[in-house]
Amino acid sequence: MSDEKTKKEHLVNFIKAFRAVEEEMEPYKEHRRDLKKNYVDNGYLSKDELRFAIKAYRMLESGENYEQFTEVYDKVSKCFRRD
Secondary structure (H helix, E strand, O other): OHHHHHHHHHHHHHHHHHHHHHHHHHHHHHHHHHHHHHHHHOOOOOHHHHHHHHHHHHHHHHOOOHHHHHHHHHHHHHHHOOO
């Protein structure tokens, strides 16, 4: 029975800690949203271009293979070509 109580205590402690982290992250999430909105509102990049840029960034950060990255890069670069 004491193991069950310990599990419940760990669960409650985890939820409290997780909530605290989520609350600390919120200003950064808002800043990220504002950053993307600023780039779209000023006409620097379209929403599609932002999505591709973020995808390329995430692929590089996660160690995805180079071929996948180049496919995304090709799609992004086509957005900037003025033929």
